[in-house]
Amino acid sequence: MLGSEERAVKVHHLVKAPENTPESIKFRESWDAKKPATVYKTPERLPDGSLCTAATVILRTKGCEWWWKSGCTFCGYFNDVRDDVTSDDLHAQWQEAKKRTNNFEDCSMVKVYTSGTFFEDKENPPDWQETVLRETYENGLHLVIEAQAHLCKEEKIKWVAERHPGCTVAIGLEAYDDAVLRFNCNKGFNTKQWHKAVDILRENGLRVKSYLLFKPPFMSEGDSIEQTSAWIRAVAPLSDEISINPMNIQKKTIVDRIHRARQYRPPWLWSLVKMIKNIHEDVQPVSAENASEGCRIIVHPTAAGMIRGSHNCGECDQDVAAAIERYSVSADIQEFDGIDCHCKGIWKNEIQLDRSLPVPLGIGRDRRISMDNVLRAP
Numbered sequence: 001m002l003g004s005e006e007r008a009v010k011v012h013h014l015v016k017a018p019e020n021t022p023e024s025i026k027f028r029e030s031w032d033a034k035k036p037a038t039v040y041k042t043p044e045r046l047p048d049g050s051l052c053t054a055a056t057v058i059l060r061t062k063g064c065e066w067w068w069k070s071g072c073t074f075c076g077y078f079n080d081v082r083d084d085v086t087s088d089d090l091h092a093q094w095q096e097a098k099k100r101t102n103n104f105e106d107c108s109m110v111k112v113y114t115s116g117t118f119f120e121d122k123e124n125p126p127d128w129q130e131t132v133l134r135e136t137y138e139n140g141l142h143l144v145i146e147a148q149a150h151l152c153k154e155e156k157i158k159w160v161a162e163r164h165p166g167c168t169v170a171i172g173l174e175a176y177d178d179a180v181l182r183f184n185c186n187k188g189f190n191t192k193q194w195h196k197a198v199d200i201l202r203e204n205g206l207r208v209k210s211y212l213l214f215k216p217p218f219m220s221e222g223d224s225i226e227q228t229s230a231w232i233r234a235v236a237p238l239s240d241e242i243s244i245n246p247m248n249i250q251k252k253t254i255v256d257r258i259h260r261a262r263q264y265r266p267p268w269l270w271s272l273v274k275m276i277k278n279i280h281e282d283v284q285p286v287s288a289e290n291a292s293e294g295c296r297i298i299v300h301p302t303a304a305g306m307i308r309g310s311h312n313c314g315e316c317d318q319d320v321a322a323a324i325e326r327y328s329v330s331a332d333i334q335e336f337d338g339i340d341c342h343c344k345g346i347w348k349n350e351i352q353l354d355r356s357l358p359v360p361l362g363i364g365r366d367r368r369i370s371m372d373n374v375l376r377a378p
């Protein structure tokens, strides 16, 4: 705090301190380390666009190295991890996932999510990585794994590609802007490192999926529309798929704190529609059926219509969210024809004010702090 004699405290320590109390650790470690966090099947598209069933396996791992050091401002994955997970535990979780899906029966794709970087040896034991890469490849399953950009090192990616050629590596780029990555997201890598990762993945014949975040903390609604549209334009030529994740509030994160203090509102669904309309002509996304020919844009508003997810007024949320989901499959801009609601005027007004007043954090209605503090906010 400025002007006091006390030592400065980093924001993430304030947020993470309660998470490291004995009660919190006890809660986290009450999970069975031999059982995965979640296993489920969903309809999906293979890289060539054909319809398939995908199994998603979310494992309880040691979690993301970056989170233990510092951590992204919006990431609540640590709620699913425990720091004493062994290779035996992970093998047991993998066996359990196979048991629950009857050995991935009817699936052509498996998404293996480890709440961090799949091929980071400090997070996941290499022998277990090898088991997953080899087994999925030998069984003809397309594999999707996640990674941080700076951990896509040449030697390791070569090692991955030898064991599972052609798999998809999804990188949580979040923003194509170094200042936003550093100050809004606290991401731990920059755009230069992302470019390098893309080159290495491509050289080794792996597919690139990029996650972008819509409305990081400390950014107004109006700015988010402009910025995310620009990021999509920049990232599309280098990605096989872009998945835009509108902010949803995950427990015990920095975003959760500012949301509870009514200083952050998850995005309007109208903003997502506007962003899609902005980029549609420039990027010309391919539909799910033609996915092999260009970049596919997926916008998936998690918890749409809920207070912790993207939402409008409550009356139109379902229709607007459904149109966004349909667009992610069809890439047809006409999905939004005829969709309207009385709340659109309120949203428009907010965007206009965000773009014309010098209020960096935005004028959004849910920022119910005093106008003095709004104007003083950095």
Ligand code: SF4
Residues within 6 Å of the ligand: 064, 065, 066, 067, 071, 072, 075, 076, 077, 115, 116, 117, 148, 172, 187
């Ligand atoms: S790098 Fe990924 S897993 Fe790690 S803290 Fe950030 S969002 Fe979470």
Ligand SMILES: [Zn+2]
Residues within 6 Å of the ligand: 312, 313, 314, 315, 316, 317, 341, 342, 343, 344
């Ligand atoms: Zn509405």
